[in-house]
Amino acid sequence: MNDDLGLFTDDAGETPRGGRKQERERLQRRRRRRVVTASSGVLVLLIVVGGACYGLLQLLRLGGYEDYEGGGEGQVVIEVQRGDTTSAIATTLSERDVVASAKAFVEAAEDNSEITGIQPGFYLMRAKMSGEAAVRRIVSDEARAGRVEIRGGMQLADHNLPGGKVKKGILTRLAEVTCTGGEESSGCVDGERMTEVATRAPLSELGVPDWAAEGISDVPHPRRRLEGLILPGIYHVEPTAAPVEILRSVLEESFGKMRAVGLSKLASDTGHSRYELIRIASLVQSEGITEDFDKVARVIENRLAIDMRLELDSTINYVLEDPQLYTDDEDRARKGPYNTYDRSGLPPTPISAPSTAAIKAAANPAEGDWKYFVKCHKDGTSCFSETFEQHKKAQQKADRNGV
Numbered sequence: 001m002n003d004d005l006g007l008f009t010d011d012a013g014e015t016p017r018g019g020r021k022q023e024r025e026r027l028q029r030r031r032r033r034r035v036v037t038a039s040s041g042v043l044v045l046l047i048v049v050g051g052a053c054y055g056l057l058q059l060l061r062l063g064g065y066e067d068y069e070g071g072g073e074g075q076v077v078i079e080v081q082r083g084d085t086t087s088a089i090a091t092t093l094s095e096r097d098v099v100a101s102a103k104a105f106v107e108a109a110e111d112n113s114e115i116t117g118i119q120p121g122f123y124l125m126r127a128k129m130s131g132e133a134a135v136r137r138i139v140s141d142e143a144r145a146g147r148v149e150i151r152g153g154m155q156l157a158d159h160n161l162p163g164g165k166v167k168k169g170i171l172t173r174l175a176e177v178t179c180t181g182g183e184e185s186s187g188c189v190d191g192e193r194m195t196e197v198a199t200r201a202p203l204s205e206l207g208v209p210d211w212a213a214e215g216i217s218d219v220p221h222p223r224r225r226l227e228g229l230i231l232p233g234i235y236h237v238e239p240t241a242a243p244v245e246i247l248r249s250v251l252e253e254s255f256g257k258m259r260a261v262g263l264s265k266l267a268s269d270t271g272h273s274r275y276e277l278i279r280i281a282s283l284v285q286s287e288g289i290t291e292d293f294d295k296v297a298r299v300i301e302n303r304l305a306i307d308m309r310l311e312l313d314s315t316i317n318y319v320l321e322d323p324q325l326y327t328d329d330e331d332r333a334r335k336g337p338y339n340t341y342d343r344s345g346l347p348p349t350p351i352s353a354p355s356t357a358a359i360k361a362a363a364n365p366a367e368g369d370w371k372y373f374v375k376c377h378k379d380g381t382s383c384f385s386e387t388f389e390q391h392k393k394a395q396q397k398a399d400r401n402g403v
Contacts, residue, residue: 064101064103065101065103065104065107066100066101066103066104067099067100067101067104067130067131068099068100068104068128068129068130069130070128070129070130070133071126071129071130071133071137072098072125072126072127072128072129072130072133072134073126073127073128074126074127075124075125075126075127076096076097076098076124076125076126076127077122077123077124077125077145077146077238077239077240078092078093078096078098078122078123078125079092079121079122079123079238080092080118080119080120080121080122080123081120082120084118084120086105086106086109086115086116087102087106089105089118089138090102090103090105090106090109093105093125093134096125096127097127097128098125098126098127098128098129098134099129099130099131099134100128100131101131103131104130104131104134105131105134105135106131107131108130108131108132108134108135109131109135112135112136112139114139115135115138115139117139118138118139120236121144121145121146121147121236122144122145122146122147122236122237122238122239123137123138123143123144123145124142124143124144124145124239125137125138125143145177145239146177146236146237146238146239147177147234147235147236147237148173148174148177148234148235148236148237148250149233149234149235150170150173150230150231150232150233150234150235150353151232151353152232152285152352152353152354152355152357152358153285153286153352153353154169154170154232154352154353155169155170155227155318155351155352155353156169156170156171156195156198156223156224156226156227156230157169157171157195157223158172158191159321159322159323160321160322160323169191170230170353171191171194171195171198172191172194174194174237174246174247174250175188175189175190175191175193175194175243176191177237177239178237178239178240178241178246179239189243189246193243194243194246194247195223197243197244197247198223198225198226198247199222199223199225200222201243201244201247203216203225205244205248206226206244206247206248206251207248207251207252207255208226208229208251208255209255211273211274211275212229212255212274212275214275215273215274215275215276215278216275216349218348219348219349220336220337220348224348224349225349226247226251227282227349227350227351227352228278228279228281228282228349228350228351228352228353228354229251229254229255229278229350230250230251230254230353231254231257231258231353231354231355231356232353232354232355232356233253233254233257235249235250235253237249237250257356258274258278258359261356261359261360263277263278263359266359266360266363266364267363269363270362270363276346277359277362277363278350278354278359279346279347279349279350280297280300280301280346280362281350281354281355281358281359281361281362282350282351282352282353282354282358283296283300283310283312283314283315283346283347283351284296284297284300284354284358284361284362285352285353285354285355285358286312286314286351286352287312287314287373288373288382289379289380289381290355290357291381292373292381292382293357293358293361293362294361294364294365294366295365295366295368295370295373295382295384296361296373296382297361297362297364297365297366298365298366298367298368298370299370299371299372299373299384300362300365301365302368302369302370302371303371304345304346307344307345308344308371309340309341309342309343309344310340310344310345310346311340311341312340313326313327314351314352315338315339315340315347315351316331316332316334316338316339316340316341317331318338318347318351318352319336319338338351368384368386369386370384370385370386371385371386371387372384372385372386372387372388372390372391372394373385373391373394374391374394374395374398375398375403376394376395376397376398376401376403377401377403378401378402378403383397383398
């Protein structure tokens with residue numbers, strides 16, 4: 001067949017094996033490639049333009065350059081949010097009149113590598129600082145404000161220690177951060193005021209959820225009602241906030257930790273309420289080290305199952321002004337809701353701040369028939385026994401080890 005017009009040949013001058021159908025498919029593939037290529041180019045262009053717009057926006061936010069002189073005056077508390085960039089921090093400082101302009105801070109920060117190490121939290125600055133002075137201040141340790149570390153086993157109230165020392169409780173530590181800045185501080189909250197608010201403020205104002213409020217509705221003394229509800233961790237407290245606001249922010253964050261660990265499901269799987277599980281976890285935290293948490297939890301569960309008194313020294317010590325490692329006969333003879341030598345069941349509230357490890361152990365006790373335990377090794381680990389005779393031998397071992 002004569003094909004002078006090239007209707008039946010491909011680009012190489014050969015007749016395509018698939019005829020017109022194959023030619024159409026080849027043209028469609030070419031068009032799709034062109035569309036993909038064009039789309040990719042548009043996407044790259046949008047990214048470039050977007051980046052340029054973001055950079056321009058940041059520059060516009062920084063505004064013009066103005067700068068104060070000197071180290072400033074008075075006190076200004078500012079908050080650095082998680083994810084804040086240097087320019088975001090600079091904007092906050094400018095809005096609070098710590099620096100005259102955001103640019104003054106940003107330019108001063110260019111030669112200071114420590115600026116990238118700023119962590120979220122509150123910082124105690126001064127008004128009308130030069131950009132350089134503000135940079136030096138914010139990266140210094142003295143600028144950090146409102147940081148409170150709560151450790152596992154801590155209690156709300158202060159306790160006396162041997163030698164006349166005092167172990168500060170959670171409420172005292174929260175009160176102390178309101179006095180950051182030494183003599184220049186104003187409106188400091190003391191431990192008594194913080195305790196009063198923790199004792200008397202409506203639970204709804206403190207952000208306590210219904211399940212916890214129901215659990216503490218019948219506590220023997222209101223000053224213990226928040227015990228165990230503030231989990232260990234680092235809390236950032238605004239130093240100038242009122243006591244109610246401080247307690248609310250800390251409690252809300254703590255209940256967030258409980259949700260994160262899955263407290264509701266952990267409790268439902270055990271048959272305990274959430275508040276009961278927190279009470280058990282506080283006993284586990286106070287009686288053992290992390291390696292023994294699940295075994296201590298098993299001893300507690302085994303005793304509860306047969307209505308056997310828990311007989312834990314930690315619950316006796318909880319209400320003593322001068323707690324000791326081991327209680328004596330006089331201490332154990334004192335009547336009260338926290339005397340687990342005298343009463344069966346759990347104490348009415350937690351007795352300390354339980355860690356998430358203690359909560360998990362309380363929800364997942366080790367397998368075993370133990371009903372007794374005693375610290376018997378110098379590393380703090382305990383010996384666990386099924387019978388009282390075995391327990392007496394473990395106590396003798398503890399004596400031999402000098403524990």
